[in-house]
Amino acid sequence: MKRVYVNEEWCLGCHLCEYNCAFANSGESDMVKALKGKKIHPRISVDGNDRINFAVSCRHCEDPICVKSCIAGALHVENGTVKIDKSKCVGCLTCILVCPYGALSVSENGTAQKCELCLENSCGAPACVKGCPNKAIVYEER
Amino acid sequence: MMKRYVVIGNGVAAAGCIEGIRAVDGKGSITVISEESHPVYCRPLISYYLEGKTELGKIGYRENGFYEKNGVKVIYGKKAVKIDADAHTVLTDEGKTIKYDSMCVATGSSPFLPKFEGIESVPKRFSFMTLDDALALDEAVTRESKVLIVGAGLIGLKCAEGLNGRVASITVCDLADRILSSIFDVETAAVMQKHIEKNGISFMLSDTVERFDGGRAYMKSGAIVDFDILVTAVGVRANTSLVSEAGGTVGRGISVEDDMKTSLPDIYAAGDCTEGMDISLGKKRVLALLPNAYMQGKCAGENMAGGSARYSNAIPMNSIGFFGLHAMTAGSYFPDDQECAVYKYGGDGYIKKFFVKNGVLCGYILIGDVDKAGIYTSLIRERTPVDSVDLKLLMEHPTFSAFSQSTRRKNFGGVI
Numbered sequence: 001m002k003r004v005y006v007n008e009e010w011c012l013g014c015h016l017c018e019y020n021c022a023f024a025n026s027g028e029s030d031m032v033k034a035l036k037g038k039k040i041h042p043r044i045s046v047d048g049n050d051r052i053n054f055a056v057s058c059r060h061c062e063d064p065i066c067v068k069s070c071i072a073g074a075l076h077v078e079n080g081t082v083k084i085d086k087s088k089c090v091g092c093l094t095c096i097l098v099c100p101y102g103a104l105s106v107s108e109n110g111t112a113q114k115c116e117l118c119l120e121n122s123c124g125a126p127a128c129v130k131g132c133p134n135k136a137i138v139y140e141e142r
Numbered sequence: 143m144m145k146r147y148v149v150i151g152n153g154v155a156a157a158g159c160i161e162g163i164r165a166v167d168g169k170g171s172i173t174v175i176s177e178e179s180h181p182v183y184c185r186p187l188i189s190y191y192l193e194g195k196t197e198l199g200k201i202g203y204r205e206n207g208f209y210e211k212n213g214v215k216v217i218y219g220k221k222a223v224k225i226d227a228d229a230h231t232v233l234t235d236e237g238k239t240i241k242y243d244s245m246c247v248a249t250g251s252s253p254f255l256p257k258f259e260g261i262e263s264v265p266k267r268f269s270f271m272t273l274d275d276a277l278a279l280d281e282a283v284t285r286e287s288k289v290l291i292v293g294a295g296l297i298g299l300k301c302a303e304g305l306n307g308r309v310a311s312i313t314v315c316d317l318a319d320r321i322l323s324s325i326f327d328v329e330t331a332a333v334m335q336k337h338i339e340k341n342g343i344s345f346m347l348s349d350t351v352e353r354f355d356g357g358r359a360y361m362k363s364g365a366i367v368d369f370d371i372l373v374t375a376v377g378v379r380a381n382t383s384l385v386s387e388a389g390g391t392v393g394r395g396i397s398v399e400d401d402m403k404t405s406l407p408d409i410y411a412a413g414d415c416t417e418g419m420d421i422s423l424g425k426k427r428v429l430a431l432l433p434n435a436y437m438q439g440k441c442a443g444e445n446m447a448g449g450s451a452r453y454s455n456a457i458p459m460n461s462i463g464f465f466g467l468h469a470m471t472a473g474s475y476f477p478d479d480q481e482c483a484v485y486k487y488g489g490d491g492y493i494k495k496f497f498v499k500n501g502v503l504c505g506y507i508l509i510g511d512v513d514k515a516g517i518y519t520s521l522i523r524e525r526t527p528v529d530s531v532d533l534k535l536l537m538e539h540p541t542f543s544a545f546s547q548s549t550r551r552k553n554f555g556g557v558i
Contacts, residue, residue, distance in 0.1 A: 006554035008547075049543045054554060056542065061558050068158075068440070069433035071186045072196070073203040088200050090190045093512060097461040097470050098433065100524075101553055102514030102540055142557055 001080040002139050004044075004115070004126050006054045011046070011136035013053035017128035018042035021057075024118055024127035041108050043115040044128045044137075055128065055137050058082055058103045058115040066095040066104065066114075074112075081119060086111045145170035147446055148232060148240055150222045150384065151248035152176030153185060154432055155413025155439035157203055159246045162443020162451070164212050170447065172214040173240060175232070179219045180273055181208065186432055188276035192304030201273070222249075225388040227406045244446040247396060247404070247411040248439060249381035251430060255374055258292075260354040267372040270301040283309050283371060290314075290359060290369035292351060294321040296462060298375035302343050303464050313367055315346040325460050325471040330507045333493055334469060341465040380415045380428055393417050395428040400454040402442035410446055412438035422457040422473035422504050422522055429458055455523045461512070470515045473497070473505030473522040485537055496537050501527050514540040 019035060021042040028034035044057035064082050067075040074088035075095060089111040095104045096112065107113035117139075118126045129139040147163055149156045152174050160172060182203040190196045209216050217234065224233040225247075231239050253269040261267065268279050279301075283289070287309040291298045294316035302312050314321075320331035321338070335345060346361065353360045359367040380395035391397040391405040395417030402410045402418075413435035417426045437453050444451040459472040475497045476482035482499040492510030496503060496518075503521045517540040521531070532544035542550050552558070 003557070005556075006550075008550060008554070047541050047543060049541075052543060052547075054542065054550060056554065059553065059558050065433075068436050071432045072184050072200075088196070090187060090195050092186070092461055092463065093468055093470070094433065094461040095516075096512060097459055097472070097515050098519055099514075099516035100520035102517045102542070104516075105513070142555075 001060070002117075002141050003060050004057055004117070004129060005138050005140065005142060006056075007136050007138065008048075008052055008054040010134045011048070011053040011055060012134055013046055013048060014133065015046050016131055016133065017044050017055050017137060018046060020127040020131035021115075024121050024123045027121075039108075041105065041113065043105065043113055045105070047102075053136075056101060056103055057128065059101055060117070065098045065100070069094050069098045081117055082114065083116050083120070084112060084114055086113070145243045145447070146241060147172045148242035148245045149174045149248055150232065150245070151250055151413070151415075152178060152180075152182055152216065153248060153250050153413060153435065154182065154203055155248035155250075155435040155442075156246070157182045157208075158436040158439025158441075159248060159410075159412060159443035159446070160209075160212050160214055160439075162440040162445075162449075163447045164443075165440075166444050166447035166449045170243075172212065173242075174209075174214055174216045175220055175222045175234060175240070176216050176218050177221045178272060178274070181216070183273055184432075185272070186300075188270070188273055189300035189304035191273075191276055192280055192301070192308070193306075222384060225384050225406075225409070227388045227390070227409065230408065242408070244408045245410065246402075246439070246442045246446060247385055247409060247415060248413045248435075249384060249415045251378040251380045251414040251428075253374065254377045254379045256376060258351055258354055263356050264354050264372050265356070266370060267374060270297050270373055270375050271378070276304075279305075279371075279373070286310050287371045288313075288369045289371045289373065290367055291373045291375060292316075293375035293377065294318065294345065294347065295324060295375060295377065296322065296460070297378075298373065299338065299464065300462075301373055301375060302338075306342060306465075309371070311344070312342070313344045313346060313369070315349050315351065315361065315367075317348065317350045319348045321345065321347070322462075325458075325462075325469075326507060327475065327477060327495070330469075330493060330495065330509055333509050334464065334467065337467045338464050378414070378430065380417070380430075382415060385409070385411065393426065397426065398438070400441075400452045401445050401450075402438055402453065403445070410442035412442045418456055419454070420457055420474065421455055421525065427458075429456055431459065433459065455525075457519075457522055459519055461515075467510060468512045469507070469509045470512045471505070471507045472515075472519045473503070475505040475507070487537060494537070498528055498533070501529065503528060503533075517542075 022040035026034035091110040386392040396411040414430040441453040497505040
């Protein structure tokens, strides 16, 4: 299946992926309306230091420990994509406790959130990749 | 020939077992003996149910039709009372004998109640282990209820949080000198205690009930507590008797190897009823945690069906929040061990402690800053040598820039 992969040599650390992610998952059609003046809660985050940057999002592991650990039965795998049912999530954050990649985070309403490859929103393919100016993240089969 | 699988218990370990069996064997018959009359549900959510953060329709661990889809026959409301390991049969309390080729014991644990004088005089007393316990408590409490909870562990305090705001008062007592003594040290326990007290819950620590008389508790310290609802959450004991009576090896839990086999032929065990290797401690112990139950169950199921699964990096790990303050803990701590280095970081609203021994991170306690804590958990589970990472940078902030470029390439550039 296609996943989001990182080319850290190419990452400028511009954080555009975070904004595109937050916009894509906002349900709004206007970026300004979606993001202006708001604290954003992207499902991808740029990590790194003054020499190197890289964007971390869900790896969609083949045997995901977050799914096996979820105390609410809110995480599951669908056609290889790790998905979260936010209506079942109680915000215990056990998924954050176990994810070795630090790929889950807390959403604006306290539940866990994660990258679902924009398959659940209107984009249909990862908005972070589409908007990356330097191809530092790609969406492909490996 | 079609294999006959039997699972005793119907909790998360049983669900893992069913999924493990079906990952290998789509045909064999699976029979589940379920003492509780509910399909598998998320046991830790019972406090969230009291709190109104989830509802009965959402508390199920698996989708409706889970058993049908997996071809599982569930016998509800019946208890397994005897295993005959030689004959490969299990007897239920209705006198039915069920034959198995391979069996998983996933009987969980039961509340442990020490002898309190006069406890039978208390009209409204509850445990807090099952959905039925939660439903009964939900029914019993009123705005005027004065609640006494005996036990300041995970179960007692989650119960307190679930009831807070719904009752007049909540008092929690514990013989230990601190709350959550299974996961916190003195310093971190005090941070969480203060936060919970701010939210209206009172504690009586290093104290216990000497005698009950109706709605009155006479404490060891001489104090008197009047209450109308009593919740006992002193501790739990693994349900091991089926296996021990059948001649299997049992310590505090049913002893299992990393393939989830017990000492009895064709009998596996998984979940809170077991004791398996804790790699952070280097000893077997009961790890009564939901993720552990699932992973043990899955491993057992695969092996029952002829697979060769191993679950060989189990550690204690907990993510728990109270009134918006999150804590995460993992591994083992050896504060009095000269060879165990302790690193502490703290600031406004957070405290983090790390324990390093024999060149690996063996445990951590985080309160208030839990972002990306899984990076730490993974260091413990994988026994990553701390000299292969920038440990100081990591402890300040969990980041993959503290790892080698080859690790990052593997994690973020490959299929994992």
